[in-house]
Amino acid sequence: MDKAVEEGFISPSARQIIVSAPTAKELVKKLEEYVPCHERVASKLNWEMEQLGYSKTYDISR
Structure with missing residues (x-):
């Protein structure tokens, strides 16, 4: 690896x-013992969502 x-x-x-x-x-x-490390990916995703103008609340009733 x-x-x-x-x-x-x-x-x-x-x-x-x-x-x-x-x-x-x-x-x-x-x-x-494995603990996933997501903070880098999640923070980038949140930033991209904000840049695209998506709200943090999602309507999944459709």
Whole structure:
């Protein structure tokens, strides 16, 4: 994975969503401890929505 990041195939922020381990036991432990990091993506999305003039309340009754 690190080589893929170095080569530019995977972005450094996307590297955090890939979990690997040498054994199944270690992998399960890492998956249980995994905490997603969304603040960069969410803040960009909120900014884009504001720039487009969309309100923060959505009508889903349609």
